[in-house]
Amino acid sequence: GQSLEQPSEVTAVEGAIVQINCTYQTSGFYGLSWYQQHDGGAPTFLSYNALDGLEETGRFSSFLSRSDSYGYLLLQELQMKDSASYFCAPGLHSGAGSYQLTFGKGTKLSVIP
């Protein structure tokens, strides 16, 4: 079967670094995306890893290890506005020429002063 695990809540101090882990068990895996969602808002795309390794976009970085079925999102120099829910989303091949993007339950990040 398929499974997707990420911590439900994380608290970190403003200015610090936080890592949100994601482990998955899926068939047809092709890449891992990360999304941010503020309360009352829509999810917004942060990053995508198609290959193993680290992708950096400003204060955010994302890592993927296909062999370990594991990825993480790293947020540096935390700001209060980073308080939000973060979702890892494996992309799956689901048939001939077809694909899906499934989402975990999300990690609620609280940044405290």
Added chain:
Amino acid sequence: EAQVTQNPRYLITVTGKKLTVTCSQNMNHEYMSWYRQDPGLGLRQIYYSMNVEVTDKGDVPEGYKVSRKEKRNFPLILESPSPNQTSLYFCASSFGFNGELFFGEGSRLTVL
């Protein structure tokens, strides 16, 4: 402005009264999808569409229908809504296979 537009944004209806939530994107995206979001359950995919006239079931398709007659539109149809379909619904689209979805602002549906 590139966007995904959903309507209505808020709706309160009663059990059994058919309703349609519209979704339109102006980015010429081939891929479109519907998700529902419920507390503690994250985002769950209802239906998705790879292109015009091609639709597939997601993880929670029961009680929903979709159609993709035009590239830009992907309406979600609830033929006979029930209270367990009370949820926040998101439409999303993407161009190709790159993991980047563009989401609409969401439609909050309450079924009494």
